[in-house]
Structure formats: C-alpha cells, structure tokens
Amino acid sequence: MVNFVQSYVSVVQTLTASNSVKELLEHCRKEIENLEKASVNDLDRIIAHLTAPTYSIGLLFALIAKNSVLSKSKNEDDFVKFLLYLQEITPTFNLDQLEIAPDAYITLYRNVAENLLAKNRPLYGINLIVNAILHLCHGSSTRITSLHASLFSLCLKAKRFDQALPFFAFDVSEFFIDGSNNTPPLVDVKGFVSFFYYAGMIYCALERYDEALLMFEHAICIPAMGVSAIVVESLKKYTLLNILTGRKAMHLPGYKSPTVQRNIVPMCAMYFKLANIYKAARTRRPTELTSTVMNFVDQKKTLFEKDNNIGIIMQILNCANEDLMKRLPNAFISLKLSEVVRRANTKTLPETERLLRSLIYRQEFSAKINKHNKIVYFDVPETTFDPASINNAMKDLVELSELIGKFDEAVRLNSVYLSKSGKSGSGPFHEDEGFQMANTFQSPASASVAPFMP
Incomplete structure (x- = not known):
C-alpha cells in the first residue's frame, strides 16, 4: 500500500501544480475506492502530505475515505481526533477548488453527519457543519445547500436548536451555487425538500406551529414530477398541525404541484379522515x-x-x-x-x-x-377596553372608507374608463366581482399564498 500512497500523493501534487483541474478531479474520483480500502495509517500519511489550501481537492477525497473507514471502526478516540482535525482545517479549504468539486465537499460533511447520527453523537458535529456551510457560502446566510438538512437533522437529534434558528431568519435568494462548467449543483432535490421538512420539525419542537406550518407548506408545494416520501410526511404533519392550531380548513396555495393533489393526497387519506372526525366531534x-x-x-x-x-x-x-x-x-x-x-x-x-x-x-x-x-x-375575567385604541381603529376605518370612495369616484368619472366600459358611471368593478362600495366593512379573505419566510 506504500506504493499507492506515494502514487496518489505524487499525481495530486503534479496535476495541481500544472493546474490540470479536470484531470485531477477525474483521477481522484477513480481512486476513491482504493482510498477507502486503505488503512487509517496510510490515509494519515496522504493527509499529512496534501495540505490545504494548496491540495484541497486531493485532500477532500482522502478525508472522505478516512471517514468511511472510521465509520466501521469502534475506536471512538480516532474519530474524535478526526473531527477536531476537520474543525481546524475547514476554514483553510481553497474556495476556488471547492467550486470545481462542490459535490466532494458536500459528501464529506454529509457523511460525517450521518456517521455522528449513527454513533449517537450529534452534538459533536453541529459547530463543524455550521462552519462548513458558512465557508462554502463565503459567509453568506442567504443560500440553501444540501448541508443545511444535515445540520438540522443533527440539531433535532441533539435537541439543540440555537445553531439552526439563524438559518431560518433570512430570505433565501439562491437555491444553487454553480461552480465552473459541468459541475453539479450544491443542492440536490432531497436536500432542498429536507431543508423545509427539518425546519418544520424544529419549529414543531419549539411549539412555533405557525412557522412550522409555513415550512411544511413550502415542502409540499415544491414543483415535482413524482411522489416524494419527504413531501408525504410533510403533508401528514401539515394536516395534524392544522388541527392543533385550530384552523377551520386546510387550504394549500394554488401554486402547488398537480402531483400533490393527484398522488400524494391519497397517501394521507387517514390523516384527512382524522381531521374530519375531529372537526365533526x-x-x-x-x-x-x-x-x-x-x-x-x-x-x-x-x-x-x-x-x-x-x-x-x-x-x-x-x-x-x-x-x-x-x-x-x-x-x-x-x-x-x-x-x-x-x-x-x-x-x-x-x-x-x-x-x-x-x-x-x-x-x-x-x-x-x-x-x-x-x-x-x-375568577370572572375582567374585560378591559382601551378607548384610545378603539378610537384610533375607528379613525383608520373611516379614512380607509373615504379613500376607497374617492378612488371609486375618480374611476367612475374617468373618460378613458367610461369610453372603454360603455357605461356612464357604474363604478370600476362589475357587480359580480364583489368590489362595489357598501356601508358595511368586510374583512378581506386571508391570502392563501404565504411569504417565503416568517
């Protein structure tokens, strides 16, 4: 195995020095099976020679292999040392090289998270995955990566949500971060849907049910061509939370995929039946x-x-x-x-x-x-009213009524509107549209389309 160690290190160093990135990536992908067959000592020798940030790509594949080997080992001390090394080296990975092989970076930390869950040591990985996400996203919190789902699953297992909550308090502006040409995206379908599912589960654990409903709603309404087990579970939780929060009816947004109505809803038939039984009783x-x-x-x-x-x-x-x-x-x-x-x-x-x-x-x-x-x-509850608040509310209603009246009058007297409508003053809306002025105030129906983030 000594020859393999020397050969792998030599090829990685040579291809990196010549900036032959494509050949380097192909070589590392081909050698991953041989790396996973190597011993921990051999992998340590490879890691010692391939330092970051210069040899980040070659080092990533060696670390993936070492995590795979350690996952089968019962030596906890070696795994803890490996985690400490990852924590130290994560900020030093070359971002330019990561953009060429983002899937390798994602695979490393996702496999580490799965290993921690299997060993029932979720707390060990929370800070590590947070740092890995921030380094990959250049410190930005407005991007979703596949690692977010790994972080949330660790937080759920450990019942520690303080590290996950900051990732919910932003408006996501990017779902994918593309590297160079022909590189895979950083978010696969499972990671994208899992982001919202695990976010909903965390909000459930915190008893923040309105936010949980919103997250499950996003997971359910993601465009899809087939049935996803994660979406099915999201719909089940969504149905139960509708009952728990006392909502009279469950209305999913109109932009949901037809697949939801056609295929997924029948899979949750017992949950809908439970909701109907609860409502009737x-x-x-x-x-x-x-x-x-x-x-x-x-x-x-x-x-x-x-x-x-x-x-x-x-x-x-x-x-x-x-x-x-x-x-x-x-x-x-x-x-x-x-x-x-x-x-x-x-x-x-x-x-x-x-x-x-x-x-x-x-x-x-x-x-x-x-x-x-x-x-x-x-004790008989004391009902108190704040006269100032009531007067302010009535004042706002009167001002709104006057504003709508002025708008209606301006449109009715507009010559362009009159010429196009062929009417002499019937108001801007037809009677069946429900917008005619009235003496009573009616609260508008709540919008079925929720904002992306609470």
Missing part, C-alpha cells in the same frame, strides 16, 4: 371529542406509530381538553374537580389538575384549586 359532541378521536386512533394505531405522529395526536387531544376547560368559567363560578373531569373529558383527577395548573400558569384563565375539598374556583 368538536362541532356536534365536544364532550365526546377525546373518546371519538381515540377510537379512530386506536383502530389506526399501527399507522400513526409507524409515522411517529402519536405524540402530536396526543397533544391535539390535550388542546381539545384545554378548550373545554376554558369554557367552564363562562358557566360556573366553582366546580368540583370530579365534575371538571367529566366536563373536560379527561381521564383522571391528576391529569385534570395538571391541565388546570398549566392553563393558570400560561395565564389563559384565572382559577384557584382547593386541595382539601377538591373544588375549583373560577
């Missing part, structure tokens, strides 16, 4: 909502457990019970805890008390629990 028999939903969930328990969605469903039922509890102060001043159990459709006294204390702690209603006689005393 909440409208007609709210006190039986939990039992009705649980009967259906028990019938399809295997499916929901396989999809890892039982937790969200239980959270939905908790929210339903809390909604029933929130109605109690409107009808009662005090109530026995056992009666609260019956009316809130909970199972046990401890569970009921836990939900009550959670609502009180979140200041969603005011109540006191007497532990001795097991009675809950509800």
